[in-house]
Amino acid sequence: MDAFYVSTEVREHPELKGLPVVVGADPEGGMGRGVVVACSYAARKFGLRSGMPITQAYRLCPQAKYIQPNWGLYERVSEEVMATLRSFADRFEQGSIDEAYLDVTGRAGDERSGADLAMEIKRTIGEKHGLTCSIGVAPNKSSAKIASDRNKPDGMTVVPFGEVRGFLAPLHVGVVPGIGPRTHEFLNEKGIVTIAQLQQLEGKQLLSWFGKNGVWLWGVIHGEEAVEVREQALPKSLSVERTFKDDVSDFMTVRREAIDAATELMRRVKSAGYSYRVAGIKIRFRGFETHTRERTLINRADNERPLFASVERLLDEFESWEKLVRLIGVRVAGIQHSSSGLSKLDDWAVG
Numbered sequence: 349m350d351a352f353y354v355s356t357e358v359r360e361h362p363e364l365k366g367l368p369v370v371v372g373a374d375p376e377g378g379m380g381r382g383v384v385v386a387c388s389y390a391a392r393k394f395g396l397r398s399g400m401p402i403t404q405a406y407r408l409c410p411q412a413k414y415i416q417p418n419w420g421l422y423e424r425v426s427e428e429v430m431a432t433l434r435s436f437a438d439r440f441e442q443g444s445i446d447e448a449y450l451d452v453t454g455r456a457g458d459e460r461s462g463a464d465l466a467m468e469i470k471r472t473i474g475e476k477h478g479l480t481c482s483i484g485v486a487p488n489k490s491s492a493k494i495a496s497d498r499n500k501p502d503g504m505t506v507v508p509f510g511e512v513r514g515f516l517a518p519l520h521v522g523v524v525p526g527i528g529p530r531t532h533e534f535l536n537e538k539g540i541v542t543i544a545q546l547q548q549l550e551g552k553q554l555l556s557w558f559g560k561n562g563v564w565l566w567g568v569i570h571g572e573e574a575v576e577v578r579e580q581a582l583p584k585s586l587s588v589e590r591t592f593k594d595d596v597s598d599f600m601t602v603r604r605e606a607i608d609a610a611t612e613l614m615r616r617v618k619s620a621g622y623s624y625r626v627a628g629i630k631i632r633f634r635g636f637e638t639h640t641r642e643r644t645l646i647n648r649a650d651n652e653r654p655l656f657a658s659v660e661r662l663l664d665e666f667e668s669w670e671k672l673v674r675l676i677g678v679r680v681a682g683i684q685h686s687s688s689g690l691s692k693l694d695d696w697a698v699g
Contacts, residue, residue, distance in 0.1 A: 349429065350480045350501035352446035353386040356425050357415055359478045366390060368412035375406035375414055383611075385417050389501060419651060423621060429477055436469050439577045445621045449489050451577035459485060463506045470504065487512065489575050490568045494523050512571025517544035524568055531558075543569050582683050586622075587630070588613040589677035595634050596673045599666075602631075606659050610678045614652040617680060623650040625682030627658035631666055632675035640679075641665065648684065655680065 349355065353371045358364045368391035373382025380402045387396045387405070394409040405412070426445045434440045437450035450469075456462040462485040473481050484495025486507035494516065495505040507515045521543055522532050534557075540546055546554075546569045554562030567573040588609040596602055606629065617624065628642030641662040645654050659678055 349446040350482055351386060351388055352426070352479075353417065353422055354388045355479050356422055357418070358388070360421070364388075364413055368394060368396070368409050370396065370402075370405055370409075370412045370414045371417050372405070372414065373402040374416065375402050375410075378403055378406045378410070380406070387412075419618060423650075425477070425479075426621060429473065429479065432472060432476055433469070436465065436472075437577075441577045441579060442621075444619050449492065449577045459506050459509050463504065466504050466506075470502070488571070488573045489577060490525055490573045491516065491571055493525050494519065497523065513547065513569075516569060516571060517542070517547060519543050521546060524565070582622075585626075585679055585681035585683065586613060586616055587677055587679040588616075589630065589675060591675045592673065597670075599663075599673075602673050602676050603660070603663055606663060606676045606678055607656060609676065610652065610655050610659050613678050613680065614655060617683075618650065622683050623648045624655075624680035625649075625684075626680060627655045627662075628679040628681065629659055629662045630675070630677035630679065631663075631673060633669075634672040634674055636674070637671075638675075639666070642679070642681070644682070648682075 354369050357369065357371060367388070369388040370384055370391055371386045372384040374380050382402045384396060384398055384400045384402060384405050386398055391405075391409055391412050394412075396405050396409055396412070402414075406414075422445060430442055430448060433448050433450060436455070437452060438454040439451035441449040443449060452462065452465055456465045466483040466485050470481060470483060473479055480502040482496050482500045482503045482505075484492040484498070484505050484507065486492040486495050487509045491507050491512050495507050498505040519542065521527060521535050521540060524543070527535075535541075535546075546565075551562070551566045554566050556562070558565060564573065590605045590609050592605070624645075625648050626642055626644050628640060630638065630640045632638040643658045643662065645658070649655070655678070
């Protein structure tokens with residue numbers, strides 16, 4: 349889906365169409381806290397992007413329309429859109445609140461019929477839900493995902509089924525799903541900028557650099573990845589941990605890092621369309637002395653407020669210990685679908 353959160357807001361408030369729109373925290377005249385959750389394509393022209401501090405966004409584009417997230421609305425619309433998409437698929441896999449993979453082999457066995465079906469999907473989504481989407485048509489999941497990002501918004505890219513390797517070759521390595529900043533930096537240090545340069549490497553080199561992930565990467569860059577489209581099971585828990593470069597004695601620093609980790613964790617929870625019932629922390633002191641604590645919430649939650657409150661309360665026990673802290677982590681468990689969202693494909697990075 350194209351700029352899904354913003355597009356949903358624009359659908360509900362047509363007067364916002366064409367304007368720079370930011371879904372996220374209240375900038376409070378440039379003094380607010382929080383980050384940009386999503387922004388319109390018009391806002392991106394001013395340099396705004398998801399994850400940017402809201403104060404920075406306000407400096408770049410004070411005239412934008414700033415909207416608090418309406419997670420209930422986004423989840424409901426996502427559920428409706430995904431139900432429509434399922435009706436077109438032989439097999440279906442929801443990647444996040446706004447992304448899905450459709451195996452349509454039984455309905456469209458080649459690129460031409462795949463393109464025709466994709467156009468029908470786009471028309472149906474527009475007519476039924478008032479939203480646009482961008483679709484990639486390809487013989488495997490990774491190439492389809494890469495293609496879906498090539499012509500946004502409201503676009504379609506068809507990868508020639510017999511020329512997947514050639515289609516990928518000129519593209520930047522950063523388009524490969526799962527290549528994050530750390531891996532990108534590693535490849536850049538090796539002088540590798542394009543997928544074509546990766547394709548020139550022997551498989552054993554990728555295996556040496558990335559372990560078993562190198563096998564998967566080789567398949568992706570050569571257009572031979574063959575991961576099945578399938579419904580994915582719910583994870584038992586999700587967590588984010590932060591290890592301090594130097595052991596920390598200031599407990600306020602520990603609290604700040606814990607809330608920052610909780611913020612990142614909630615981005616993952618919301619993106620996947622989950623709710624949770626258990627919130628917990630993990631704290632490690634110098635000497636690898638490690639403790640975990642958790643709370644079971646009275647009601648299920650799909651927002652950050654119960655998690656933040658639980659983290660703060662659970663940390664209270666350790667503030668008086670006066671020990672150097674090495675690591676702080678935040679965890680949620682008792683996960684269920686808040687809508688019909690499923691977890692994204694796991695990212696990988698250099699180990």
